[in-house]
Amino acid sequence: MSQTLLSILIADEMHPSLFAMLDEAGFSYDYQPKITRSELLGKLAAFDGLIIRSKTTIDSELLDKAPKLQFIGRAGAGLDLIDLDAVRERNIQVFHAGTGNRDAVGEQAVGMLLALLTNIVKADREVRNGIWDREGNRGxxxxxxxxxxxxxxxxxxxxxRRLSGFGCQVLAYDKFRTDYSNQYAQEASLEQLMNQADVISLHIPLTDETRMMINDVFIGQMGKPFYLINVARGEITSLSALVRGLENGSVRGACLDVLENEKLGKLTPEQQASFEYLRQSDRVILTPHIAGWTHESYVRINEVLVRQLVEAGLA
Incomplete structure (x- = not known):
């Protein structure tokens, strides 16, 4: 245990389960879910730790105002809001709950794909409007x-793991791993995957390398028309390229839980045009960034994060 209580500023809305976990671990904290960036810049100097979710960007400007900061906890999986180079320069530890919502994400990906393949959303809408079209909804x-x-x-x-019960072949490509074939997926090169896959599902972080990875070139290099699932980060997929793929038949359909711009009231003209096409297409299923956003994962993310803080000797 630490000799003194470490103080944490919690700068985002959190599930109430977090507070009992922090109390039990021996942390002192200040919960400020509505704090603005300017207020955060003024208050952070007093704290040893910072816990965020999705609204706070961690950059050099903020870190320069936090001379005591020892760690940052991200109550979620992605780290694209954190300047990791700036954090490393200051020897600040970063923790994230990468395992906290993985089951929810897996279920969402498979659920969206099943709904698309079997026309569940389209058929439901038609039946509600008095249309009984069996052949038009053959999946x-x-x-x-x-x-x-x-x-x-x-x-x-x-x-x-969730795909394993359906009897489909599953190929997996991961640039940063080797020898990872298991009973659920077969390791493959990106070229093999693009040649053979009927479905491409994205499970990668947003980085400079992956930004707009799914573009006209990628779609054009696929070996056959395919379905796209994006439950990762919206900016990995160019929506204008996706629309062109849907129009020319290169893309058979898409399941999008994330968009390159999720502020629907602030879309550029190009983004608005793409969004209008996607929202009217029966070959597209859209959800509002809810993969991983279950009642269970909301608690589990906190459990994973606090456990990491304790195991790192911060409590």
Missing amino acids: YELGSLTVGLIGYGNNGQATA
């Missing part, structure tokens, strides 16, 4: 397809 079986997972970390593996 495809997941077991007949090859699914390619790009990224085989927490979320990719959780998705593969």
Whole structure:
């Protein structure tokens, strides 16, 4: 245990389960879910730790105002809001709950794909409007397809486990791993995956390298028309390129839990045009960044994060 209580500023809305966990671990904290960036810059100097979710960008400007800061905890999986180079320069530890919502993400990916393949959303809408069209809603079986997972970390593996019961072939490509084939997925090169996959599912972080990875070139290099699932980060997929793929038949359909711009009231003209096409298409299923956003994962993320802080000797 630490000799003194470490003080943490919590700068985002959190599930109330977090506070009992922090109390039990022996942390002191100040919960400020509505804090503005300017207020954060003024208060952070007094704290040893910072816990965030999705609204706070961690950059050099903020870190320069936090001379005591020992750690940052991200109550979620992605780290794209944190300047990791700036954090490393200051020897600040970063923790994130990468395992906390992986089951929820896996279920969302498979659920969206099943709904798309079997026309559940389209058929439901039609029946509600008095249309009984069986032939027009004839679907495809997941077991007949090859699914390619790009990224085989927490979320990719959780998705593969959930796919295993459907009898489909699952290929996985992960640039940063080797020898990771298991009973759920077969390791493959990106080229193999693009040649063979009927479905591409994204399970990678947003980085300079992955930004707009799914673009006209990528779509044009696929070996056959494919379905796209993006439950990772919106900016990995160019929506204008996706629309062109849907229009020319290169893309059979898309499941999008994330968009390159999720502020729907502030879309650029190009983004607005793409969004209008996608929202009217029966071959597209859209959800508002809720993969991983379950009642269970909301608590589990806190459990994973606090456990990491304790195991690092911060409590």
